[in-house]
């Protein structure tokens with residue numbers, strides 16, 4: 001693979017805190033290697049700003065391996081940037097060429113207020129999980145792990161839904177700022193397993209209710225979430241959630257369909 | 258002070274059973290009056306907090322990320338061990354115990370390790386009950402694979418995302434307790450000191466990372482589940498935020514630090530690509546089930562991998578260690594890679610890499626598939642295609658990650674890999690109950706030193722973190738808190754809280770007021786370079802002595818010339834990082850001191866002066882069969898306490914994987 005260096009112009013959202021108004025700032029960055037990750041390019045810019053005695057740009061990140069779900073940049077109009085199934089931290093600079101301009105914004109949604117610059121508050125996701133995104137089993141209650149065989153295909157499907165990293169890109173990508181993909185991924189993960197069956201109805205109802213309470217928009221089947229989800233969470237999960245939800249609302253939430 | 262490891266008397270197999278049936282209990286009404294602080298929400302912290310919440314304790318959890326679900330544990334890839342013997346291949350509690358003791362190069366406690374092996378099976382049961390979607394066979398039962406240092410298949414996994422799935426399980430259990438009101442969770446909060454009242458840990462000072470405000474919290478006990486300190490090397494496979502601060506603050510308040518120099522360097526990571534490198538990415542050890550490691554037989558060979566014929570390749574692990582081959586333990590595999598590269602056989606543009614090649618596995622699996630599907634006259638392309646499919650199912654996400662980072666397709670070209678700092682076996686010294694030498698202060702998971710000796714086997718950290726949190730601390734904490742049921746919550750205007758907060762606040766002010774010229778990042782990089790060069794994969798007396806002086810000088814420079822932009826009372830990641838790097842600058846010195854003291858090679862600690870003729874680590878059991886527990890006595894002053902390791906069941910011998 002050929003490596004090269006480039007000079008770029010970055011337009012980045014700066015916002016001191018959630019109460020103050022934000023604005024775009026323009027920064028030239030020089031000598032960026034095509035081997036860098038997108039966040040390493042931000043590291044270079046931030047080092048440059050610190051060297052000038054200025055405040056660096058705040059952004060969330062931790063694992064830099066595409067798994068913790070912390071990183072969250074809206075890059076040239078796309079959540080996590082242009083690469084399919086890729087988080088911001090795994091996007092690499094070989095995507096860009098010398099002279100490019102890159103616009104970077106935070107996730108924009110009422111339920112994700114900006115904390116500073118590109119950092120937003122996603123605690124609403126924790127509260128949605130608290131509303132029912134679990135199986136009620138205390139430590140020590142469990143039976144032998146192999147006492148209940150699970151069809152491989154079901155287990156694989158459940159795993160695919162469980163791969164959600166809770167990043168919120170689905171919300172950022174959705175014109176309605178709906179959290180349906182996130183919620184449906186959790187509902188599917190658990191509903192597909194026999195262990196999750198006893199609570200499946202109440203779980204769906206309670207999580208959706210909490211999602212509404214948090215002020216996320218409603219789902220109108222646009223599909224932008226699936227397109228931008230870095231973990232390939234499928235829209236089929238939303239269909240499944242709708243079935244679970246409708247089933248339980250009409251049958252009374254404690255009944256099993 | 259003498260170190261009492263509190264290992265229960267009696268036979269190895271009955272120690273934990275006896276402990277559990279005789280330890281003191283706290284009745285449910287009293288539990289509701291007892292408050293427990295849990296620092297960290299990784300596997301250790303989340304599992305402990307959830308379990309203690311379920312039992313009825315009043316729990317508070319803290320993490321510096323924006324959600325407990327993002328703790329570094331999320332990134333664990335390969336799997337978790339358990340002695341289930343589902344494969345009927347001869348596994349047992351004893352064998353897992355033995356493998357772990359041997360893997361740790363006879364530098365861990367028998368009692369602790371046996372307990373770990375004993376509870377391992379319950380962990381898998383618990384996780385499956387929570388809905389962790391482990392990989393399964395077509396018959397619907399759980400699947401297993403092998404990890405290094407073992408000859409059985411006891412590793413449970415969820416593709417290359419095992420840590421994620423286990424942590425999500427523990428996180429969900431934790432959120433359920435939050436919903437029930439048993440746990441209060443504080444995210445984007447960093448613990449910056451322990452509060453001691455009458456010689457006991459009774460609370461913490463934490464900083465709200467959004468507002469910058471310092472806050473005080475009371476607890477009858479404090480559990481540190483704050484992870485490892487591999488980031489002292491700057492470059493490591495750890496998450497960017499992983500740090501030693503919580504453990505280091507405890508150390509400075511009197512908690513002993515155990516075996517700080519025991520660092521694990523993982524053999525299979527994506528090599529450094531340039532100065533911009535901010536972290537290193539692991540390629541899971543599970544890949545060594547199917548990948549073969551090799552370098553060219555000729556020094557400085559510049560041919561492409563595919564142009565080097567089979568007979569001109571040196572599969573050096575298979576050659577040197579025929580019994581374990583590519584699945585030797587990590588320390589052995591890492592040193593062997595370094596040896597080849599140092600000798601001039603490395604590959605890639607930097608020449609600091611070796612190949613991890615899947616071609617043989619792809620062909621083998623392809624042929625099996627052809628047979629399974631009864632395809633007649635399959636050509637090489639068909640076999641390849643089917644084989645790639647099998648490899649994709651096993652390691653797809655790792656291959657994808659490799660391609661995203663390097664831009665190369667590992668299905669077609671062998672991966673280039675090199676060792677990188679990965680895990681720290683050292684940590685706060687704890688007794689059998691996971692209590693540090695400070696009463697009321699516990700350490701769980703990677704933050705403690707307990708179970709892995711001088712080298713951890715793959716897939717055993719997840720096991721240990723969850724063992725500590727789900728199955729050990731719920732008993733041992735009760736045994737101690739039973740004596741505390743009359744202790745009322747201490748008001749946070751108690752002088753001890755006031756004094757601790759002032760200390761923290763003074764230090765932050767001091768940092769902000771330096772107003773120097775050099776960035777925190779730059780100091781961190783410089784420290785990392787010293788550590789990697791002189792306290793990394795190979796260490797020697799001269800280098801370690803130099804490193805100690807260099808670190809002292811660098812620390813001085815840091816406190817005179819670091820520049821931290823922004824303000825104290827706002828969201829300020831540079832300030833957060835400055836505090837962490839300041840602690841690393843102290844820890845690094847202690848690590849070198851410990852490495853210098855240990856005049857032997859064992860596990861991940863390789864002193865060049867102590868090796869066999871074949872370059873294998875040479876232990877000195879007569880003089881160093883002990884845990885080095887260091888006490889902080891003031892700036893650059895440490896006193897060594899020794900806990901001798903008594904082997905009653907296993908007979909330490911030279912570790913051989915040949």
Ligand SMILES: Cc1cc2nc3c(=O)[nH]c(=O)nc-3n(C[C@H](O)[C@H](O)[C@H](O)COP(=O)(O)OP(=O)(O)OC[C@H]3O[C@@H](n4cnc5c(N)ncnc54)[C@H](O)[C@@H]3O)c2cc1C
Nearest residue numbers: 297298299300301321330335336448484702703716718719
């Ligand atoms: C890339 C990678 C892959 C791995 N793969 C495997 C594997 O396949 N199998 C295996 O067994 N092991 C694996 N490991 C090792 C294993 O993941 C870790 O050892 C383990 O997850 C550590 O868990 P923990 O709960 O102790 O700490 P962590 O998960 O590191 O959690 C630390 C917690 O402490 C909090 N914290 C830290 N300091 C503070 C503070 N001052 N104030 C407040 N909160 C604080 C953090 O916010 C976080 O919540 C891997 C490690 C890496 C790096």
Ligand code: SF4
Nearest residue numbers: 164165167168170229
């Ligand atoms: S569904 Fe996808 S985009 Fe949404 S939070 Fe989960 S991983 Fe992120």
Ligand code: FES
Nearest residue numbers: 064067069071089
């Ligand atoms: S930093 Fe963890 S997913 Fe990007």
